[in-house]
Amino acid sequence: MCGEGVVKVDAPQTGAVAPGVHADAARCRVDALVARARRERGVYGCVILFRRELDRFLRYSAQTIVSPALTTLLWFLVFGYSLGERLQEIKGIPYVDFLVPGLVMMALIINTFLNSGFSFFISKIHGTVVDLMVTPLTPLQIIAGYTGASVVRGIAVGGVIWAVAILMGASTLHQVGITVAFLLLTCMSFALFGLIVGILARDFDHINFIPNFLIMPFTFLGGVFYSIDMLPGPWDTVSRFNPILYMVNGLRYGMTGVSDVPVGLGLAIVTVSVLLCLGIAWWLLATGRKLRE
Amino acid sequence: MTLGFTLVGIEVGWAFVRKTEPLLSIERLTKRYGDLVAVRDLSLEIAPGEIFAMLGPNGAGKTTLIGCVTGLIQHFDGTVRVAGYDVRRDYQVTRQVVGVVPQELNFDAFCSTRQILIYQGGYFGRRRACERADELLRIFGLSEKASANSRWLSGGMKRRLMICKALMHQPALLFLDEPTAGVDVELRDELWAYVRRLREEGVTVFLTTHYLEEAEQLADRIGILNQGRLILVDRRDRLLNRFGTRWLTVTCDRKLPKPLKDRLAPFQVTFPGPDCLRVRYRGARDPERVPVVEQVLAAVRDAGMQVRSLEGGRSSLEEIFRNIVKRDNHPDAGAVVEPEGGYVR
Ligand SMILES: Nc1ncnc2c1ncn2[C@@H]1O[C@H](COP(=O)(O)OP(=O)(O)OP(=O)(O)O)[C@@H](O)[C@H]1O
Ligand SMILES: [Mg+2]
Numbered sequence: 001m002c003g004e005g006v007v008k009v010d011a012p013q014t015g016a017v018a019p020g021v022h023a024d025a026a027r028c029r030v031d032a033l034v035a036r037a038r039r040e041r042g043v044y045g046c047v048i049l050f051r052r053e054l055d056r057f058l059r060y061s062a063q064t065i066v067s068p069a070l071t072t073l074l075w076f077l078v079f080g081y082s083l084g085e086r087l088q089e090i091k092g093i094p095y096v097d098f099l100v101p102g103l104v105m106m107a108l109i110i111n112t113f114l115n116s117g118f119s120f121f122i123s124k125i126h127g128t129v130v131d132l133m134v135t136p137l138t139p140l141q142i143i144a145g146y147t148g149a150s151v152v153r154g155i156a157v158g159g160v161i162w163a164v165a166i167l168m169g170a171s172t173l174h175q176v177g178i179t180v181a182f183l184l185l186t187c188m189s190f191a192l193f194g195l196i197v198g199i200l201a202r203d204f205d206h207i208n209f210i211p212n213f214l215i216m217p218f219t220f221l222g223g224v225f226y227s228i229d230m231l232p233g234p235w236d237t238v239s240r241f242n243p244i245l246y247m248v249n250g251l252r253y254g255m256t257g258v259s260d261v262p263v264g265l266g267l268a269i270v271t272v273s274v275l276l277c278l279g280i281a282w283w284l285l286a287t288g289r290k291l292r293e
Numbered sequence: 294m295t296l297g298f299t300l301v302g303i304e305v306g307w308a309f310v311r312k313t314e315p316l317l318s319i320e321r322l323t324k325r326y327g328d329l330v331a332v333r334d335l336s337l338e339i340a341p342g343e344i345f346a347m348l349g350p351n352g353a354g355k356t357t358l359i360g361c362v363t364g365l366i367q368h369f370d371g372t373v374r375v376a377g378y379d380v381r382r383d384y385q386v387t388r389q390v391v392g393v394v395p396q397e398l399n400f401d402a403f404c405s406t407r408q409i410l411i412y413q414g415g416y417f418g419r420r421r422a423c424e425r426a427d428e429l430l431r432i433f434g435l436s437e438k439a440s441a442n443s444r445w446l447s448g449g450m451k452r453r454l455m456i457c458k459a460l461m462h463q464p465a466l467l468f469l470d471e472p473t474a475g476v477d478v479e480l481r482d483e484l485w486a487y488v489r490r491l492r493e494e495g496v497t498v499f500l501t502t503h504y505l506e507e508a509e510q511l512a513d514r515i516g517i518l519n520q521g522r523l524i525l526v527d528r529r530d531r532l533l534n535r536f537g538t539r540w541l542t543v544t545c546d547r548k549l550p551k552p553l554k555d556r557l558a559p560f561q562v563t564f565p566g567p568d569c570l571r572v573r574y575r576g577a578r579d580p581e582r583v584p585v586v587e588q589v590l591a592a593v594r595d596a597g598m599q600v601r602s603l604e605g606g607r608s609s610l611e612e613i614f615r616n617i618v619k620r621d622n623h624p625d626a627g628a629v630v631e632p633e634g635g636y637v638r
Contacts, residue, residue, distance in 0.1 A: 025495030026341030029465040030316060030376045030390055037389035040418035048415030056403045127399030131458060134363050134393050135416040136385040288367035 042137045049137065049145030057115060057153050064115070064153060069160040072107045076100070076165060079225060090227055091258040100165045100172050101252040102224030105186065107161055108154035109219055109244070110211060112187045113194040115150040120198030121207050133292060139285035143195065143278065150191035151184065158183060172255040178263065179254030185270040186247045190215075192277035199284050199291060218244045223252075228260045243269055314377055316341040316466055316497050317362065322371035324357050324521075331357040332369070333521040339466075344488065344498045346508035346529075348614055349518035355501040356396050358518070359468045363393040375466060389417060392464025396471050396501075398451045400443045406430070406454055407439040410461055417462030429457040432487065434480075448475045456484070467491065469500040473507060485511055505614055517614060519621045532613065539607040541586055542571045546599040553596040560585060568601075 057064040080096040090098045123129040132142065165172070173179065201207045222244035228236045239245055240261065250266035253259035259266070284290065315338035324332040332354040339345050349355050360366035362373050364384055373380045375387040401409050407426050414422035430436050433453040438446060443454060452475055459467060469488075473481045488498055488511055502508055508515050509529065516526040525532070548567045561573040570593075574585040593600060 022342035022492055022495055023340065024342075025493070026316065026465060026497055027495075029463070029495040030341065033390045033463075033465050034376060034378075034386055036418060037386040040389075042385060042418070044418045044420070045416040048412055051415075052404075052412045059403065122402070126402060127395075127397055128401045130365060130395050130397075130399060131413055132416065133365055134388055134391070136388045136418075137416060138385065292365055292367040 037136055040136070042135075042141045045135055045137050046141035046145050049132070049142065050148045053115075053119060053146055053149030054152060056119060057149065064111070065156050065160065068107050068111055068157050069164070072103050072157075072161050073164055075106075076103055076161075076168075080170075083225075091229075093256050093258055094170075096165075096170050097172050097256050098227075098252070098258070099225065100162065100170045101255040102248050103165075104158045104161050104183075105222075105244075105248045105251050106219050106224050108158040108183070108187055109190050109215060109247075111157045112150040112154035112191040113197075113211060113215060115153045115194065116146045116191045117194030117198040117201075117207055117210075119149075120146060120195055121201050121204075124198070124201075129291065139282050142285055143192070143281050146195050147188060147191035150194065151187040154187035154191070155183060174257040175254050177254075178267075179251060181267065182247060182250040182254055182270065185267075185274055186251070189270060189273040189277050192274065192281050195281050196277060196284065199281070199289075215244075218242055219248075221245075222248045223260060224248055243273060246270065315339055316343075316376055317499070318372075318374045319358075319362070320372045320374075322358070322361060322369060322373060324354070324361060324366065324369040330521050332361070335371075335518075335521075335523050337516065337523060337526065339497060339499060341465075341497055342492065342495065343514060344492055344500070344512050345514050345516065346512035347499065347501045347516045347518055348503075348505065348508055349501070350618060352520075353518040354521040355518055356470055357521075359393065359470050359499070359501070363391055363468060364388055365393075365395075389462070390464060391466050391468065392459040392462065393468040394455050394459045394470060394472055396474070398448065398455065398475075400446070400451060402442065402444045404443065405440045406435060406443050406446065409443055409454070410457055413458045414461035419462050422461065425461060425463075426457075429460055433457055449477055449480060452476050453480065465495065466497045466499065469498065471501055471503065473502065473504060481507075517617055519618050522621075524621050525617060538573050538575060538612075539605065540571055540573045541589075542569060542604040543589070543593060543600055544569045544602045544604075545593065546601050549598070550596060553592060553598070556592050556596075557589060560589060562589070 076096075076099065080099050083095060088095065120129070123132065137145075162172070197207060197210050221239060222242050223239070228239045228245065231239065246261055246266035246269045249259040249261050250263055250270065253263045253266075317337075317339040319335060319337045322332055322335045323330065335358065347355050347358070357366065361369050362375065362380060364380060364387075367381065375390050378386045378390075380387045404412065407423075407430065410426035410429065411422040414425055419425065427436070427439070430439050433456060435450060435453055435457070438450060443451065446454060452472070456469075456472060473484060476484065485507070488500075492498060498511075500507070500511070512529050514526060515529050515532055517524050542565065544566075545568050549564065549570060554564070557570065557572075563571050565571055570589075572585065572589050590600070
């Protein structure tokens with residue numbers, strides 16, 4: 001009988017049906033949207049993503065700014081005043097002054113990393129990353145939105161610590177340009193690093209592992225609390241392979257004028273790490289690795 | 294001057310060509326997950342203004358297909374174009390045109406319901422998103438929850454919020470991946486009405502569903518996907534005609550005699566009662582033959598019986614769908630098993 005067993009798609013049937021009664025309205029709509037996409041190119045969307053991320057951490061500013069600042073100030077009190085009594089001076093400057101840039105760096109490294117890392121990872125867990133993946137934002141715009149907000153958080157936390165340290169009697173600002181450059185570039189590289197980890201992480205362990213077992217040790221060994229010139233034997237040389245050392249010392253030079261390592265080299269290293277992380281993040285988002293599979 | 298005219302000429306010509314262009318065009322799409330082929334060599338075109346329903350059992354590849362169009366899946370073979378733009382090369386354009394309500398519910402723990410919508414509109418470049426957000430919240434009955442954290446919405450409310458999100462930028466091609474899963478009957482009816490209204494406003498709709506009633510009520514065309522293959526696409530009415538079986542119950546004035554029963558043996562006839570026969574037949578017309586109903590009724594009359602009542606009906610899309618999928622999975626199974634009773638219209 002007719003139709004029996006004809007379970008097969010003939011070519012014409014998959015073609016669009018003759019335009020229906022609403023076809024003209026539909027075409028108008030499409031044309032308007034195409035025109036909008038050509039006009040916008042995702043720029044406004046990128047600004048909105050940045051604002052959303054900003055809003056996210058400002059809403060919880062007690063956790064995201066005040067609490068890290070307080071923790072760091074505790075370090076400052078404990079180390080600055082207990083050790084400071086005994087050490088008095090390091091490389092010709094008061095130990096308290098020496099300590100401030102290190103603590104600022106430590107706080108902003110961890111905070112920028114956690115901000116973009118957690119934010120992206122949570123959106124994966126909650127499934128809202130899908131809402132971002134279907135928008136016209138380009139990989140670079142997504143990166144700009146996330147890292148932009150993270151940099152703001154890093155600067156905010158670092159700024160609070162610095163301001164309080166000044167109030168408590170530390171005097172630190174040697175070269176504004178170098179200071180700002182190291183602050184921004186370090187924030188950017190760890191914001192990007194956080195984003196990469198957020199994209200790749202499959203569970204919370206991954207995202208906790210990196211700060212606890214990678215960033216924290218490297219930061220502690222990166223000359224936050226001491227000058228590597230004080231280290232014995234091979235350790236001062238070994239320390240030189242730690243990129244965070246260059247970031248800490250770069251900022252220390254900007255703030256106090258002393259550094260264990262050449263500042264130019266530090267600037268080069270932090271710039272390369274920004275570019276490297278940017279490249280990896282861009283590649284992950286552009287190819288859709290782990291996100292669009 | 295000449296150049297200007299030429300350019301205008303091209304523009305005009307191009308616009309003319311576009312008149313007949315499909316809004317969505319999928320060519321030989323194949324998506325593999327390792328050894329598993331989720332979508333196999335699929336071609337399909339959707340015209341502007343259409344409502345298309347894709348049916349298919351769990352794991353057929355419906356969500357995967359939608360993912361390839363909306364940008365959630367980037368690695369596949371074949372070409373997918375929206376409004377003539379390639380979804381991977383010109384994604385900024387195609388994603389602006391497309392809106393999608395994903396199958397999986399999600400929630401943003403950091404924002405209120407209203408804020409989520411405003412951000413979502415913003416990603417698509419929408420200014421003054423507040424008004425649009427409030428309008429959608431009202432339409433979908435979420436106004437009361439506007440400032441609630443979306444984490445605490447009920448499942449059905451989350452589903453509505455997902456729909457609102459997809460509509461924030463007023464897409465022209467809307468994908469609804471099982472939009473009525475977990476939604477109450479009242480909202481389901483409202484949603485269908487809303488989909489029809491969207492179509493009047495020029496929105497082209499592609500929906501997947503397990504509720505065949507939904508496809509039957511809404512769709513202009515229906516596709517059936519099974520194990521990643523598009524096994525059938527047709528207009529809804531034609532599908533019902535081509536594959537639907539009809540049945541007719543004839544109740545006579547007395548007990549059916551044996552010779553009559555013998556004569557009816559070649560047909561698909563059952564005898565629900567001593568004075569009653571039920572025949573199944575295909576809906577489609579076949580000019581080559583005398584219609585089955587005519588032959589059966591002629592036999593009844595030839596036996597000298599009088600017909601006391603006639604009752605007819607036809608199978609629903611649901612049965613058609615089940616049968617087509619069953620046949621596709623077991624091509625050698627032979628005759629289609631028709632469920633008893635059918636679906637009275
Ligand atoms: N990310 C993935 N990795 C591996 N396999 C996948 C992935 N996503 C889907 N699949 C497989 O692809 C096939 C098609 O899945 P898909 O989600 O498209 O089905 P569906 O038609 O939407 O089903 P349902 O009606 O249950 O929603 C399934 O066999 C599924 O297991
Ligand atoms: Mg699905």
